[in-house]
Amino acid sequence: MARKRKLARGVAVVGGGLTKLGLFKDRNCKDFFAEAYGEMIGSVDKGVDPKDIDAVYVGNFTNDFFVNQSHWAPIIADLLGQVPKPVTRTEGACASSALAFREGVLAIASGMYDMVLVGGFEQMSKCTTEEVAEGLAMAASPYEVATGFTFPAVFGAMATAYFAKYGATREALFNVTIKSHNNAPLNPKAQFPMTVRDFMNARIEKCRKKGEPVPDWKDEKDFLRDPAANPPVAWPMHLFDCCPISDGASCLLLVAEDLARNFTDTPVYLAGMGQGSGYSLHAKKDLTTYEATRAAAKEAYEMSGLTPRDVQFSEVHDCFSIAEIVHLEDLGFVKPGEGHKAVAEGMTRLDGPKPINTSGGLKSKGHPVGATGIAQLYEVWMQLRGKAGKRQVPNPNLRVGAAHNLGGTGGTCTFTILERR
């Protein structure tokens, strides 16, 4: 049977919202969603009447576990004054809200609806760190968990395999971390709006204040090499290779392409989207590639008619620094084995030829798992509208951007390409 990847009807993004990310133990994740929704309503240039929203899709990983409440759809419907409209939750671990975006697109493309709100949220701060680790383990494969592989360990194994195959070292990981953290202070929503140098200087200041010996770090890399500053988690993954635990919510407003200019003069259109599933560590033939990312990328490129070269910038799922390097390859931005070189050469910097994670990435912006997929797409939407402020990609002809989202240890991946026309 011939595969079709052509939508019957185009879809555009005309509004978006994202909370500041961080740890907000005293708030309720409903509040986060209301905050993101409020920003979204205000962001629609020509205004929108919430009564015109036909349906809602929300991504959430495991609030069942994190806050002891499942079945968020009616809670969100009530919160937004949208009862009795349809609200659907999607779950794909850390890719949960990218799936909500995708289902929102399909709902409009099918002709069923004209306007769909898509969003995501997660509250991870109400648990202890041990409980969060237990919750996240449920996103990994049961085979991985049963054999003692935590998340950092799975990505550590991939990094080790990558190093062995391509001759890279931890220095390659430092480049990813330093680059992403350079973008974070430019993003007012970031959980850690600090460069690695800021962390280093803060540590030096602390030593001075306490009257302790001041380390003689020459530069950021020297700081990251020091296990006292950057302790190992699961070798070669160290503290600065791992994204944080976060709270937050995100949303986007989708409308049928033909209606987009009723809401804004700068709509951002869906060009292509793809989704793939992947094997657990024990069944993977090659630890240096994600088959789910490759499948998602293939689907998205085919639908859009675009190539990796056409994608001018991208958010790439960097739950661990090694993931960003491998995904650069799987998304076709560089050839296999060349991801670490491209990062070292500055390709992915904000002022480089293909900026990656202009938001600061999961590492420094934060990773409230259920909110992340749409938080990434929010960044792409902001950039394409030229609204990204100090972190705006310095390219006056910005037309095509993308977001790559990964769930679990690579079990679910999505790739979504947006464009201005």
Added chain:
Amino acid sequence: MARKRKLARGVAVVGGGLTKLGLFKDRNCKDFFAEAYGEMIGSVDKGVDPKDIDAVYVGNFTNDFFVNQSHWAPIIADLLGQVPKPVTRTEGACASSALAFREGVLAIASGMYDMVLVGGFEQMSKCTTEEVAEGLAMAASPYEVATGFTFPAVFGAMATAYFAKYGATREALFNVTIKSHNNAPLNPKAQFPMTVRDFMNARIEKCRKKGEPVPDWKDEKDFLRDPAANPPVAWPMHLFDCCPISDGASCLLLVAEDLARNFTDTPVYLAGMGQGSGYSLHAKKDLTTYEATRAAAKEAYEMSGLTPRDVQFSEVHDCFSIAEIVHLEDLGFVKPGEGHKAVAEGMTRLDGPKPINTSGGLKSKGHPVGATGIAQLYEVWMQLRGKAGKRQVPNPNLRVGAAHNLGGTGGTCTFTILERR
């Protein structure tokens, strides 16, 4: 903005599978899904190559809680040999797999895919009864749970309100239970393939064997009136008003309408589908109606161009006996306040003018929450193909059937109308 409810492309069901429902503590819910999938593959009259499946949607309520594993999409993909194709989980409490069906339909209708597998599964038997109650409480509203309302209590409050408003009594509930249990022995997949009379006779036999006094129940209703046989759970909900805890899995194979006859000469087409969200108990204006069901029904009828009269039979979500009565009204099968009379008069019997829950319903067939929505649609599909065996609706002109699925205490409801042409 004008609401559109017309799909760009029709969708047909060409295969289905359902496990026997029950408590199977020693099995893994992966096994259930594999079993349902196997039956589905064998059910496609002209055969199907699993390689042609483009995508999978699975509904699951809270395996995070019940079996300590979330992110089932890649596990299912691997199980079915479908890596790296897209697999997406939907969650809407007890309506989780009706949402999977719906997203599968939209994926095909949008033009994205030609063939989609949709399914659902849940394993509830690995927990204690107390843990299941705790898990299910996460499907209710936090306001309900915080004030001490368990599931039977919420539906008990609705029954009390219904009795007060319409002058019905527990006798009306007995009629629902007796009717559904009459269908169960005709369904080889049912968890309790016993009529209420069978339960009564079994109890009498047990007394005889133990040498205890034999109760002098005159008939099934007399049996149900006896609190020794049918103890209260949350008045007026008694044991025989409440569906059981179950394990199981279900699936259906969907294809684009224009491809349906490549797979079978008796395709069953989607005529209409709707979904709604509802208020929590504290915010409801009227406890004798479900706004989510009404919204779902309106959407489905409008899409199909059909009326309640056109629906010849239906599965209706009977997690508690009162729910079936109220839904008969909300779905427009009878007027408000007349549901209890219609059941008493035999309208809903297998040989009545509008058979309801020919499968035995959740009460006697079983209710593995994540599997239920598609298990209901499986029954409608079987009936419309004339394959329902001893429980086949005795109408040679069966053309239109429907399934109504409810999540939580009414927070998410769906209504789906299928038809032969």
